[in-house]
Amino acid sequence: MKARVFITPLLVLCGLLASACSTKLEVVGNFPPALTAKLPLRTIVVFEPDFASYRFDSTVGKEVSVAVGQIQVELFTGLAANLFQHSSTASNMPNDGPADLILVPRVEDVQISMPNESQLKVFEVWIKYNLQLFDSNHEPVADWIMTAYGKTPTRFLKSDTEALQQASMVALRDAGAHFITGFARVPEIQQWLRQRPTSAQTTNASSQP
Amino acid sequence: MKQLAIGTALVLLLTLSACTTTTVDEYRENDISLTLGSSERVVVLGRRHYADYETEPDFIDCIGEKLNADKVVAVLPERQFVDLLYPWFEPRTAPLGLKRLAKMLDEPMIARRFKEQGLRYMIWIDGSTETTERDGSVSCAIGPGGGGCFGFATWEKTGTYEAIIWDLQTLDESGRVKVEARGSSYMVAIILPIPIIAQVQDQACDGIGRQLRSFFMGNRARETTAQTP
Numbered sequence: 342m343k344a345r346v347f348i349t350p351l352l353v354l355c356g357l358l359a360s361a362c363s364t365k366l367e368v369v370g371n372f373p374p375a376l377t378a379k380l381p382l383r384t385i386v387v388f389e390p391d392f393a394s395y396r397f398d399s400t401v402g403k404e405v406s407v408a409v410g411q412i413q414v415e416l417f418t419g420l421a422a423n424l425f426q427h428s429s430t431a432s433n434m435p436n437d438g439p440a441d442l443i444l445v446p447r448v449e450d451v452q453i454s455m456p457n458e459s460q461l462k463v464f465e466v467w468i469k470y471n472l473q474l475f476d477s478n479h480e481p482v483a484d485w486i487m488t489a490y491g492k493t494p495t496r497f498l499k500s501d502t503e504a505l506q507q508a509s510m511v512a513l514r515d516a517g518a519h520f521i522t523g524f525a526r527v528p529e530i531q532q533w534l535r536q537r538p539t540s541a542q543t544t545n546a547s548s549q550p
Numbered sequence: 551m552k553q554l555a556i557g558t559a560l561v562l563l564l565t566l567s568a569c570t571t572t573t574v575d576e577y578r579e580n581d582i583s584l585t586l587g588s589s590e591r592v593v594v595l596g597r598r599h600y601a602d603y604e605t606e607p608d609f610i611d612c613i614g615e616k617l618n619a620d621k622v623v624a625v626l627p628e629r630q631f632v633d634l635l636y637p638w639f640e641p642r643t644a645p646l647g648l649k650r651l652a653k654m655l656d657e658p659m660i661a662r663r664f665k666e667q668g669l670r671y672m673i674w675i676d677g678s679t680e681t682t683e684r685d686g687s688v689s690c691a692i693g694p695g696g697g698g699c700f701g702f703a704t705w706e707k708t709g710t711y712e713a714i715i716w717d718l719q720t721l722d723e724s725g726r727v728k729v730e731a732r733g734s735s736y737m738v739a740i741i742l743p744i745p746i747i748a749q750v751q752d753q754a755c756d757g758i759g760r761q762l763r764s765f766f767m768g769n770r771a772r773e774t775t776a777q778t779p
Contacts, residue, residue: 372636373633373634373636374636375636375637376634376635376636376637376638376659376660376663377637377659378659461602463602490642492601492604494603494604494606511641514636514637514640515640515641515642517636517637518636518637518640518642518643519642521637522637522638522643
């Protein structure tokens with residue numbers, strides 16, 4: 342009984358000490374709808390399990406673990422719904438289905454910089470995506486390497502967890518901005534869009550005698 | 551009696567704030583005050599595209615509050631504006647010049663959103679508050695018999711900001727306000743640490759906010775004078 346009295350506070354103390362040396366968070370938040378014209382495309386966004394459960398872990402220096410899987414799924418689902426006339430999601434490559442374009446986002450790399458490492462007064466988050474695009478025949482259209490960056494200045498009494506959450510959200514919003522403003526500017530996508538008959542053209546062609 | 555005196559001294563010390571020097575420079579395109587219709591609004595935005603600093607969001611909120619202090623200048627909050635115009639005013643995509651903004655407004659969807667929100671002026675704030683000098687030290691210790699701090703520390707903060715007003719109707723610059731606020735803070739510790747903090751950012755906000763308001767207030771004052779018989 343006496344031993345239990347000492348063990349419980351000791352375990353609590355050990356837990357507190359362990360948590361003080363590591364930063365763990367799951368990024369949560371909301372994204373506003375994108376103000377953009379919809380492209381006349383039917384798309385399927387494939388969220389592979391690795392992408393949907395992506396967690397960045399770093400054991401160099403202070404232990405940092407940031408889960409961005411779920412929030413990425415929410416971001417790309419919203420972006421596709423805003424940018425394309427029709428969009429749906431899948432967890433693996435569809436065998437058939439009415440899609441002009443299949444988008445498979447993958448995380449290539451995540452880097453995090455904390456003030457104690459960089460000597461700068463900012464928390465920084467970089468995310469490098471590889472957005473693979475396929476046409477309806479599963480032929481590759483483009484391999485778009487897209488980088489996103491977010492930073493937040495250090496603030497008095499702001500915890501590392503809170504600062505990393507903010508920096509990650511800024512990086513994800515940046516990814517969204519890059520996706521919306523850059524999609525039609527990627528040369529391969531531009532070429533594919535130019536070569537592809539638009540829905541209106543297809544409708545006109547089919548209605549002609 | 552002695553306890554009361556010590557208590558009063560402590561309270562006085564705690565409520566003391568260090569001095570701040572603020573310099574405000576202003577540039578106007580002309581002497582005419584900026585007109586703002588009853589349904590028109592102003593948005594105040596911070597520059598966030600630099601790698602080494604970014605304009606503090608709370609500073610932007612503070613300027614918005616100063617402008618809207620007596621309900622003369624209606625202000626659309628920065629966060630709300632950025633969300634409504636997502637992704638066109640993110641750090642990467644926000645226009646750095648009027649030419650880029652004009653091009654952006656050629657896009658009917660963006661122009662419509664500006665019109666829906668009744669936006670007439672956009673005020674860009676660029677700058678930040680930094681600690682420029684630090685000296686001295688305070689050390690604290692705790693033991694079974696109690697604890698306390700001892701030492702003296704001082705640090706200087708400088709806040710440099712520039713506000714640029716863009717007229718969204720004529721798509722030109724209406725004026726600029728530059729403010730530099732500088733102040734030294736102190737921490738004296740004899741058992742208890744007593745901070746005497748210079749409110750540098752608040753002073754900069756006050757200076758820039760008051761000056762920006764004068765761009766609009768002149769017009770309001772003239773309207774009031776014209777209405778009186």
